[in-house]
Amino acid sequence: MPKRAAEAEITAGPPAEMAARPSLTTLVRLCVAAWLIPGFGHWLLNRRGRAIVLFACIILMFLLGLAMKGEFFALGTGSYLETLGHWGELCVGIAMPAARFFGYAGDPLFVSSDYGTAFLVSAGMLNVLAILDAYDIAMGRKP
């Protein structure tokens, strides 16, 4: 009986959800889109409601971080924590380079600058969760 089951498995080919998996290129495009614009991965997967909530929350968190004059961490300082902070903030997508482009520079002496920095990094981390969620949906692991 186990032999028959094994033969049936071999002849039947991959399960339905495996066959429906998107290609690697599609997955990479999806993840890059989800990284650049928070919630855009969900939007592309037709989870519009989720996409709007994710976009609103993550961008609002980032904007609050800017309003509190949080700092952007720099690369090349030799500090591991600053390097991690830089990558964490960059995870929010195009918003961080855009803020830099428009001349934003945090003020470490401002009273709520530390909170602002925490908000900026947290926005990036939330976007990582959103990217992973979009990936899971694309792979058919989540509804």
Add this chain to the structure above:
Amino acid sequence: MPITHFPALLLFAALVSTVFGVISKDTPRERALYAAKSFALFVGIAVALGWIMYFVP
């Protein structure tokens, strides 16, 4: 925007809990419940830790 500890905590907890709820659960009711629970835990634990640290010399 100068902000004090507690409003910053409330804002942070509200936004993070909303994202957690949206990502973790599948139905709107489950999401709302999870987000509310997560928000309450964020705020409750932060306030409790604040009081514990108040008594630590």
